[in-house]
Amino acid sequence: MIKRPGVLLTILLVLALAVIVIYKLQTDPYNNSASNDQRNSMTEEPGSIYTIYQDNCLTCHGNNGEAQPGFPSLQKTTLSLEEIKKIIITGRGDMPPFPNITEPQLSQLAELVKRFSN
Ligand code: HEC
Numbered sequence: 001m002i003k004r005p006g007v008l009l010t011i012l013l014v015l016a017l018a019v020i021v022i023y024k025l026q027t028d029p030y031n032n033s034a035s036n037d038q039r040n041s042m043t044e045e046p047g048s049i050y051t052i053y054q055d056n057c058l059t060c061h062g063n064n065g066e067a068q069p070g071f072p073s074l075q076k077t078t079l080s081l082e083e084i085k086k087i088i089i090t091g092r093g094d095m096p097p098f099p100n101i102t103e104p105q106l107s108q109l110a111e112l113v114k115r116f117s118n
Contacts, residue, residue: 049105049108049109049111049112050112052101052105052108052109053109053112056098056101057109060095061073061074062074064116065077065113065116065117066116074113074116074117075116075117076117077113077114077116077117078117081107081110081111081114082110084109084110084113084114085106085107085109085110088101088106088109088110089101089106
């Protein structure tokens with residue numbers, strides 16, 4: 001061994017690789033499930049802002065703001081958060097007003113709309 005340091009080095013390298021592979025195998029599924037959890041919390045958690053979207057906006061604007069036929073997509077909106085909030089409160093054109101949606105949900109809803117367009 002001492003006369004052939006290359007062997008020792010190779011063993012060390014293989015060990016280091018094994019550690020990296022095991023580390024990857026353990027962390028990747030964890031990361032995936034973490035992002036799944038995040039997605040679920042946006043779409044399924046009761047009382048989440050998406051539930052408010054589902055109850056009030058989805059029929060016209062679609063699951064992810066992609067819009068139902070005859071209604072505008074929210075994925076293409078260039079409006080600011082303030083402008084979106086105003087439209088939600090006062091309505092516009094064929095969109096009814098939602099005066100019952102108040103802060104902090106109002107801001108969260110506007111942010112959700114902005115996320116659709118990202
Ligand atoms: C009855 C159908 C309907 C519902 C329900 C509805 N909207 Fe709308 N929405 C529309 C229509 C129609 C327009 C286009 C208004 C216009 O003529 O300018 C619009 C426009 C918008 C716009 C402006 C898009 C842009 O880029 O100009 C936003 C933002 C928006 N809606 C968000 C919402 C949110 C958030 C909700 C739920 C609180 C909601 N809408 C509920 C029909 C609806």
